Amino acid sequence: xxxxxxxxxxxxxxxxxxxxxxxxxxxxxxxxxxxxxxxxxxxxxxxxxxxxxxxxxxxxxxxxxxxxxxxxxxxxxxxxxxxxxxxxxxxxxxxxxxxxxxxxxxxxxxxxxxxxxxxxxxxxxxxxxxxxxxxxxxxxxxxxxxxxxxxxxxxxxxxxxxxxxxxxxxxxxxxxxxxxxxxxxxxxxxxxxxxxxxxxxxxxxxxxxxxxxxxxx
Numbered sequence: 212x213x214x215x216x217x218x219x220x221x222x223x224x225x226x227x228x229x230x231x232x233x234x235x236x237x238x239x240x241x242x243x244x245x246x247x248x249x250x251x252x253x254x255x256x257x258x259x260x261x262x263x264x265x266x267x268x269x270x271x272x273x274x275x276x277x278x279x280x281x282x283x284x285x286x287x288x289x290x291x292x293x294x295x296x297x298x299x300x301x302x303x304x305x306x307x308x309x310x311x312x313x314x315x316x317x318x319x320x321x322x323x324x325x326x327x328x329x330x331x332x333x334x335x336x337x338x339x340x341x342x343x344x345x346x347x348x349x350x351x352x353x354x355x356x357x358x359x360x361x362x363x364x365x366x367x368x369x370x371x372x373x374x375x376x377x378x379x380x381x382x383x384x385x386x387x388x389x390x391x392x393x394x395x396x397x398x399x400x401x402x403x404x405x406x407x408x409x410x411x412x413x414x415x416x417x418x419x420x421x422x423x424x425x426x427x428x
Contacts, residue, residue: 277357281321281403285394292316292360295407301392303368303381305414311381313342313411315392316362317350323398324352324359332366335389335408339373341381342366366392382423385411 286294287301293316295301301313315330325347332342344366350359368381378384393406413423 277321277323277401279321279401281319281396281401283394283396283403283405284318285392285405285407286316286318287314288316288362289314291362292318293362295409299407299409300412301390301409302412303385303414303417305382305416311368311414312365313368313390313392314362315364315366315394316360317364317394317396318358318360319350319396319403320356320358322357322359322396322401322403324354325349325398326359326361327397327399328361328364329393329395330364330366331393331395332368333391333393334373334385335391337373339370341368341370341373341385341390380422381411382413382417386413386417386423387411387426 284292284294286292301315303311303313305311313332315332317328319326328346328348330342330344330346331340333340344364346361346364348361348364350361352359368385370379370381370384373384375384388411389408390411391406391408393404395404396402417423418425
């Protein structure tokens with residue numbers, strides 16, 4: 212008896228076999244990895260390291276170049292800031308309208324460009340404030356270093372509280388005596404102050420006229 216021929220394979224059987232082969236291939240250890248696995252751990256670590264060094268992300272952003280404290284210097288100079296000499300002196304300039312003033316100049320680190328300034332001059336021996344002036348100025352300014360300066364502020368001298376008989380002018384009452392020049396500076400967010408003691412020197416015209424006494428020996 213001849214064997215009966217096998218029935219033709221079902222198309223569903225072929226499909227099932229194909230799926231089983233594909234599943235076996237995907238499970239092999241040599242298969243391609245997902246794109247996400249190709250060094251993502253190393254790159255992530257490198258990226259985090261670079262961010263903390265270059266961008267300061269861990270510090271909450273770049274540091275304020277102006278810092279946290281203002282450093283104020285008081286000096287003299289009509290056109291540019293000049294530190295006081297040694298010995299420190301300031302001339303009581305006799306102006307063309309008959310008044311007197313002392314020039315004060317500012318240099319500051321750590322404040323913004325626009326500042327409010329209070330400029331005072333105090334007679335050291337008596338404690339009398341002989342000049343008290345307010346300014347709002349835009350400094351000559353380097354934004355990269357937060358260093359600014361402003362020269363030639365006038366401290367207008369008023370010696371009414373010191374009048375002694377006929378002596379009633381700054382050259383008569385202040386010449387050759389120590390006075391303290393102070394600057395209080397504020398940019399609205401930070402503030403600072405500085406003082407310097409100088410010898411009050413009379414204007415040459417007041418020496419020549421005899422209004423100011425000669426320097427004592």
